[in-house]
Amino acid sequence: MIEHESRPDGPRRLERSRDDRAVAGVCAGVARYLGVDATVVRVVTVALLAFGGFGAFLYLAAWLLVPEQGAERPLLGVIDQRRTVQVAGIVVLAVACVALLGAWWDVGFWFGGGPLFLVVCGAAVLWFVSERRRDDEPVAAYVANATTTAPAAGGVDAETPAGGGADAGTPDGPAPGGGAGGGDDDDATLAHDPPPPIPPRRRGSWGLTALAVGGVMVTLGAAVALDAAGLYDLGWGGFVALAVALTGVALVASSFYGGARLLIPVGLLLALFLGGATAAGVSLSGGVGERDYRVTDGDDLRGTYELGLGHLQLDLRDIELARGVTHVKAELGAGLIEIVAPDGRFDDEDLTVGERADEGRGDGGIDSSKTIVVGSGDRRLEIDAHVGAGVIAITTRPGARGDWEWSSRCPAGGPALGLAGLRPTCEGDRDEA
Amino acid sequence: MKREREPHLPSLVVGIGLVLFGALLLLDALDVVDVSGGAVAPMLLAIAGAGLLATGVRERRRR
Numbered sequence: 251m252i253e254h255e256s257r258p259d260g261p262r263r264l265e266r267s268r269d270d271r272a273v274a275g276v277c278a279g280v281a282r283y284l285g286v287d288a289t290v291v292r293v294v295t296v297a298l299l300a301f302g303g304f305g306a307f308l309y310l311a312a313w314l315l316v317p318e319q320g321a322e323r324p325l326l327g328v329i330d331q332r333r334t335v336q337v338a339g340i341v342v343l344a345v346a347c348v349a350l351l352g353a354w355w356d357v358g359f360w361f362g363g364g365p366l367f368l369v370v371c372g373a374a375v376l377w378f379v380s381e382r383r384r385d386d387e388p389v390a391a392y393v394a395n396a397t398t399t400a401p402a403a404g405g406v407d408a409e410t411p412a413g414g415g416a417d418a419g420t421p422d423g424p425a426p427g428g429g430a431g432g433g434d435d436d437d438a439t440l441a442h443d444p445p446p447p448i449p450p451r452r453r454g455s456w457g458l459t460a461l462a463v464g465g466v467m468v469t470l471g472a473a474v475a476l477d478a479a480g481l482y483d484l485g486w487g488g489f490v491a492l493a494v495a496l497t498g499v500a501l502v503a504s505s506f507y508g509g510a511r512l513l514i515p516v517g518l519l520l521a522l523f524l525g526g527a528t529a530a531g532v533s534l535s536g537g538v539g540e541r542d543y544r545v546t547d548g549d550d551l552r553g554t555y556e557l558g559l560g561h562l563q564l565d566l567r568d569i570e571l572a573r574g575v576t577h578v579k580a581e582l583g584a585g586l587i588e589i590v591a592p593d594g595r596f597d598d599e600d601l602t603v604g605e606r607a608d609e610g611r612g613d614g615g616i617d618s619s620k621t622i623v624v625g626s627g628d629r630r631l632e633i634d635a636h637v638g639a640g641v642i643a644i645t646t647r648p649g650a651r652g653d654w655e656w657s658s659r660c661p662a663g664g665p666a667l668g669l670a671g672l673r674p675t676c677e678g679d680r681d682e683a
Numbered sequence: 684m685k686r687e688r689e690p691h692l693p694s695l696v697v698g699i700g701l702v703l704f705g706a707l708l709l710l711d712a713l714d715v716v717d718v719s720g721g722a723v724a725p726m727l728l729a730i731a732g733a734g735l736l737a738t739g740v741r742e743r744r745r746r
Contacts, residue, residue, distance in 0.1 A: 487712035495705025501698025505691040514694060517701045518731055525708055526723040617719055 266312070268319040276312040279319070462500035462513055469496055487528040494521045526616075527584070527638060542648070548572035548631070554579040564633070565590040565648050571629040580635040580642075587635050587642045589622050594644040597621040597632070614641035696737040700730035 267278035270288060277295055281288035295309060317324045470493050477484050484492070497517040504513060541557050544565040549572055555564060562582050567590055580587050596613065597620075613620050620642050624631040635642045704726055711718040 485712055488709060491705050491708030491712050493705075494708060495702050498698045498701030498703075498705055501694045501701060503698075505694035505698060514697045514734060517697060518727060518734075521701060521704055521730075522723070522727050525704060525727070528708055528712065 264316055265319045265321075266316050274309070274313045275318065276309055276316065279316060280312070462497070462504060463516065466493060466496045466500060490520075490524040490528045494525055497521075544648075545569055548576060548629075551576060551578050551631070554581060556581045557585070558583040560585045561588065562586070563588040563590065563648060566594070566624055566631070567592060567647070569624070569631070571625045571631055573628055575630045575632060578631065578633045580633055582635075582637045582640060584637070584639040586640055587637055588648075589624070589633060589635070589642075589644050590646070590648045591622075591624045591644065592646050593626070594622055594624045596644070597623050612641045612643035615639075618642060692737040692741045693734045697730060697734040700733055704730065 262283060264283045265279050267275035267282060267288075270278040272278075272292065277291040278288040281291040284291075298308065315324045470489060473484065473492055474489055476482065477489070494517065497513060497520060501513045501517060539557075539559075540561045540563075541555075542563040542565065543552075543555060545551055546568045547570055555562060555578065560582075562580060562585070564580060564587075569591075580589070596611070614637070616639050617636075618640075619634070619636045622633040622635055622642070622644060624633070707716065707718055707726075710716045
């Protein structure tokens with residue numbers, strides 16, 4: 251391991267590691283500063299993620315504020331002050347424009363927040379990656395010069411887009427690995443001792459992966475914003491499809507320009523979870539959590555009861571149904587639809603009234619639709635229930651969800667198999683509670 | 684002499700698979716076709732399998 255301190259005679263300096271990095275070298279840098287194993291710091295950082303994402307904030311702050319090994323200034327100061335202010339100004343202007351357009355089209359201040367979040371995150375990723383590359387240029391130039399001819403040290407400064415910070419951080423010492431000892435001793439411009447060598451940054455494919463993910467996020471955010479503005483209607487499923495397709499395009503491109511192999515699991519997981527959810531008809535537009543409705547008058551029934559993720563309960567025990575057949579929809583992305591109705595039954599059931607009164611039953615799986623009938627004769631309610639991934643249940647009293655004995659109602663394997671669609675129907679035992 | 688670079692075959696195969704899958708999902712979202720939830724797993728397995736095959740081919744070529 252290369253021990254490097256840019257100011258040997260001064261106090262120890264906290265730096266992000268270049269040669270032992272998982273993401274940005276923060277943990278390895280802190281470990282080196284504290285004299286402990288980097289794994290310990292990484293474990294602590296990951297553990298801190300559990301505390302409301304505190305570890306992520308800390309890491310991000312360190313990434314921005316702690317200079318990289320060999321660099322004089324932190325990431326925020328790598329480009330010159332004027333450019334930093336310009337970039338900040340453009341970002342503020344863009345955010346203001348988005349807010350104004352949102353208010354203009356009456357679609358909410360931030361279009362619900364989602365698109366702006368995506369665009370900002372994507373832009374941040376792109377910016378980080380471009381900064382890393384910019385930061386690498388002087389070092390790469392130095393390494394190239396030092397390994398070819400010794401007196402070419404001045405060539406390092408020929409192109410210094412990163413401004414003074416990069417210049418100051420540019421090593422005038424020997425190249426890592428090969429040219430130890432260098433040939434700079436006779437260079438008149440170097441009167442002082444050369445600083446210790448800077449190890450080359452460990453390169454992986456994550457940079458290109460991050461770049462691609464950032465590009466996908468920016469494009470997706472723009473698409474969501476345009477959808478929110480009413481320019482077209484793509485919907486949640488369309489955005490997922492777009493994200494999957496864009497990831498595929500990024501992978502194809504990366505196969506020619508560098509191989510962002512990390513995108514393969516990213517793309518497959520994205521397609522599996524979001525693509526699967528979309529194809530199953532899961533929509534998160536209805537919100538997340540627990541939603542209970544108790545209706546006693548048939549005229550108070552809504553046309554549609556909707557929830558994105560969680561438990562949707564419709565309590566119809568004391569309902570007085572209007573004359574005729576009333577149709578209601580219950581839409582749930584993922585979770586449990588619970589219809590509380592003693593005389594409720596699935597329309598394809600063939601049970602006597604006595605049996606129905608005491609039984610709870612459910613139907614589950616992926617992309618499952620059932621019609622539940624409540625009432626009889628000329629006062630009937632038909633609930634068209636659809637769940638993207640989960641269970642549609644009829645119970646005799648509210649709160650029976652807690653007593654829902656998966657093992658007894660679905661003896662072949664519980665909810666997992668039901669959700670996987672391997673066993674389309676599970677009818678329950680008697681609910682004795 | 685400039686050495687011709689060979690594309691990374693697994694990335695290419697999985698990328699093309701994801702593009703096709705995304706296009707299918709897009710058509711589903713636009714109600715042009717109806718993709719059922721149960722069809723997703725086999726499709727993704729096929730893509731992952733093709734990616735693995737491509738990895739094998741690539742390794743074989745490199746040896």
